[in-house]
Amino acid sequence: MRNNSTERRQEIYDKIKASSKQEYILSEMKRLGFWNEGELDFKAVNTFFNEERELSQKLQKLLKEKKVIEDPEAFLAKKHQERKLASKQSQKATKERREKERLEKAERWRVSKEKDIIYLGENYSHQLNEQISNTERLKSKNLPVLHTAEDLAKAMNISISELRFLSFSRKNSKISHYKRFQMAKNLVDIV
Known part of the structure; x- marks a missing residue:
């Protein structure tokens, strides 16, 4: 009960x-x-x-x-808590935004590296952005018309990373991928 x-x-x-x-x-x-x-x-x-x-x-x-x-102390404590909470939310939003921007930038960089060559060495990289081709002159000389590094890599049947490796140049390097041939300088040497 x-x-x-x-x-x-x-x-x-x-x-x-x-x-x-x-x-x-x-x-x-x-x-x-x-x-x-x-x-x-x-x-x-x-x-x-x-x-x-x-x-x-x-x-x-x-x-x-x-x-x-x-109660002023309680009022101030409450306002402090509200500001603290707003600050934490703002920090969290900023952190998420920056992380998103970082990932987007990394993705753009990855795509850029897959499709283009950005650095070839100290004395050569400044001309990489000049991707102007004189199409008429190339055709008159019976040369292939290639506008980008991607076009060149496709024409050579290699990847962009292989093309970058073969093209890279450094003054102090003991290895060079450039092929040199022994040819006579004068016609007199040939005869």
Whole structure:
């Protein structure tokens, strides 16, 4: 019996917490038959209790705010927490944005390296951006018309990375990929 009454009491507390004490009393009076549906306009009574509950909640909220404002230390602590939270959110957004930009930049760099040669050595790289071809002159000499490093690599049936490796030049390097041929300088040497 005791356990049942404890459960009933908890059930009543939960109903009161969900609505209000007056609404609970009204529903119990209707359930027990003290009020007839025909005697009163229950919609108006329910509307009244709903408005009363909303006003009570607003009043409680305003009282809490007043208490915080009256206590300057609590007010400052609350404002500090709000600023701290806003700052953390801003930092998180900035961090995500920078990470996204970093990944996009890395992807652009990867694609650029796959399709183009960016550096060939100290004395040669400054001319890499000049990708102007004199098409008429190349055709007149019966040479292939190649505008980009990608075109050249395709014509040679090699990849861009292989072309970059073969083209790279350094003054102090002992290895050169340039093929040299022994030819006579003068016609006199040939005869």
